Amino acid sequence: MTKQVKNAVGRMIPTEINGEKTVPFKGIGKHRPQGRKYAPPIPTAIDYPDNGNKVIGSLEEALVKCGLKDGMTISTHHHLRNGDLVSNTIFDVAHKIGVKDLVWFPSASFPCNEPIVEHLQNGTINRIEGSMNGPLGRFVSQGKMKGTAVLRSHGGRVQAVQDGEVKIDIAVLAAPSADFFGNANALNGPSACGVLGYATTDYLYADKVIVVTDNLVDFPNMPMEIQGNYVDFVVVVDKIGIPEKIVSGTTQITKSPDRLLIAELTAQFLQESEILKDGCYMQAGAGGTSLAIGYYVHQILKSKGWKSHLGFGGSTKYMVQMLEEGVMEHIMDAQAFDLGAVASIAENKNHHQYPVFNAYNFHSKGNLTSMMDIMILGATEVDVNFNGNVVTHSDGYLLHGIGGWQNCLHAKNVILPIPLFRDRIPVIKDEVTTICGPGEMIDIIVTERGIAINPRRKDLIDKMKNSTLPIKTIEELKAEAEAICGPSQKPVISDEVVAAIKWVDGTVIDVVRKVID
């Protein structure tokens, strides 16, 4: 067994994963990758058609011409979400032509990627470096994947590629519209998804780039969210996605009374603490509770005559409504969650495409996350030290990706509105199953039965000392949950490492171990 060492948050980390030396997490801001960014090979225009037309007959032909071979790393983005019809077919082709031991490097995976399990079993794919949602996570947790999974945040993925930790051999980028030169965006077409903010890193740094579209449009296809100058081939297919599974027509505010209560408490806390203020920068998600918080915040801003200066997406129709009413001045957007948001990107001047490359990249000359005043995030578990987990459940199963969660922890005020328990399992633990983010970066936990402020935030504790809100310690919240549900059970896991959890700087903050059924 590989040697393990204890990292700065006390977790045991193998010194080597997938044959590469690891750097154990050293503490926040303690690790700076040295050296230079990754440098793709120099191309020459004479190796590409003079007339600019890079359309090729099929994905198979494109992959073969890109030199697909054993052991390569293939990247994809997840903008087509659960309607993605492209990612799985790459590995069907690879399997058909007998290529083995690939690394799949998606920006996220979805239940629609369940067929990938077959390619993990038949040897086409060695491992996934990316999120493990649902069935793929279960497969990994059972120790069935040949290689070790590596999970990175959206920003960490950018960092890993930029810094040469992950070398993308071929990026296969689905595009709702593309011209023959490879200029692509997501504004139009049957699979329009608004924005391709996760594909920037891939096209800039991959050795070879294939654009796959079901909507070949006239040159020049502007704006160039993907620049044709970086594209090797354009493949035209019948359908890249299933529209109703790409964007939801129905992102909806929660109707659960408990969740609405959490949202109301959160909004009131934001107001009383004066974190919510005129001109604030805010980010929430598209979950039902987050949308409810957005709704309450919207009402407060309106009643005060205030504006949010900017909101960072994933965008929703609710954010668009704020923008259109003038309650939010800018939406910066890497991903559109619903049809209202997709339409807005094409129409509203202040709804900007803003790649995670620019928003979340910790190895950049600044990024957006540290500028955010209000950051609403989720968690599967938190612990009494405010450490957060977003990837595993309390039974030890790896069922979620990190998303932008770690990146967003760099905001000024990080608020986790979470239920005190789920399915009678307490959410607050003595110790989280997997540490995805250190407690020192999480400021406020809001539950339906009380709000805990991180003791490090003396300013907030002080500000809220006369509040009528149910401010409690995190230990009190934990005790309340256990009084109702009984004490938390530890998951039954083996020593075998099945996945590494990277921090935003490329160090390993924790690992996931095989679950014993």
Place this chain on the structure above:
Amino acid sequence: MTKQVKNAVGRMIPTEINGEKTVPFKGIGKHRPQGRKYAPPIPTAIDYPDNGNKVIGSLEEALVKCGLKDGMTISTHHHLRNGDLVSNTIFDVAHKIGVKDLVWFPSASFPCNEPIVEHLQNGTINRIEGSMNGPLGRFVSQGKMKGTAVLRSHGGRVQAVQDGEVKIDIAVLAAPSADFFGNANALNGPSACGVLGYATTDYLYADKVIVVTDNLVDFPNMPMEIQGNYVDFVVVVDKIGIPEKIVSGTTQITKSPDRLLIAELTAQFLQESEILKDGCYMQAGAGGTSLAIGYYVHQILKSKGWKSHLGFGGSTKYMVQMLEEGVMEHIMDAQAFDLGAVASIAENKNHHQYPVFNAYNFHSKGNLTSMMDIMILGATEVDVNFNGNVVTHSDGYLLHGIGGWQNCLHAKNVILPIPLFRDRIPVIKDEVTTICGPGEMIDIIVTERGIAINPRRKDLIDKMKNSTLPIKTIEELKAEAEAICGPSQKPVISDEVVAAIKWVDGTVIDVVRKVID
């Protein structure tokens, strides 16, 4: 004296220039730079302000914090053209703090840069790698610059930086608008110049980037023509430029009868040869003759009910008029020449910002130039082998930059409308003073006394055989000029190499030698 070798166009090239080995020109498409693109150092967000505010007190402070020291390469763009108030001040600062032997790497220089001569004399600047317009060229031609000048095309400049041939230590980028994070564009402000299409390469590849603006606007300043994520410091000054010298209010069609005749002949040739066709891609310049050709082409297109699918800028109000009348469908633009063009970029959906990085980069996965049907270019001299010169005059003085000229030679049909003589000096020679582009890439020479088709273009000769246009051989045109002006005089030059002329692939196609007064 450094050893010299003969290159593929028969010119003697030193094997070393400025201490670096040269690659002599091998022929078109014969040289592919090997290896990988240049990789700037990896930055880390914690070294930049959390609140995103990178504004610093002065250019001097910024330069010092960027580690300005002897021998560094400092890049600038030329979008402020003859109204640039930033470039010279960089070297004033360097001189003041005693830094020596810098390399100035502008995308072009203008008469307003004459004060640079002083810094070439006082040792602050070792050499200029970039265009040598007017006084700087004269200084170089007299052998007074310490280092050897290196001239590159706009696309060659991109190639040289991308491929690591030129390493930019500090890019100082004047911006008509910028936010505190460094996101910049040229759409608004007192020095608005429309587009910053020459700055892309610089901000992407420089180790350090300073944005200098006279118009600090709210974050986020969109679109991000310069992305703040690559910017180290933002300097706010009173004025970055003199508006009336940045963009011309008065780009005007020539009134000279001879030039108008050349324009008319060119337009008629384009029509008869069917190079001008519905849907064509075209590019001309902003000189008086080019504008006249544009005018005639516009009329022909209109009368036929045709459209040009796209025009590549430098854009002018005349192109904008075509766009707005629907006679041109898209303007792709790296540089706006007049106020009409600047306004159009901000307003017209199909007037696109399109950097030379994307248009002219020969070491890219395709580029725009090879897609152009009609390419109207100038020249100071051509020879009987159709070789072209754009940098020196017939007296040997280096007085112009290459601009995009070499890149544009890759178009399908390259037409040079030029006068048969200037100031009674014939323009057609036995041999050009300096070869900037090989004759095999130049298709048609149009003069006021006749049109010469390159013998390699048998298709065009065939197509025009029944034309009433004055089609002649190039030798006939040369003889006509000499009958009027007398034979061409050879310039009196020494052996001393004062400047290298690079081809688009980084090889040396010719050198300029010291003029003997």
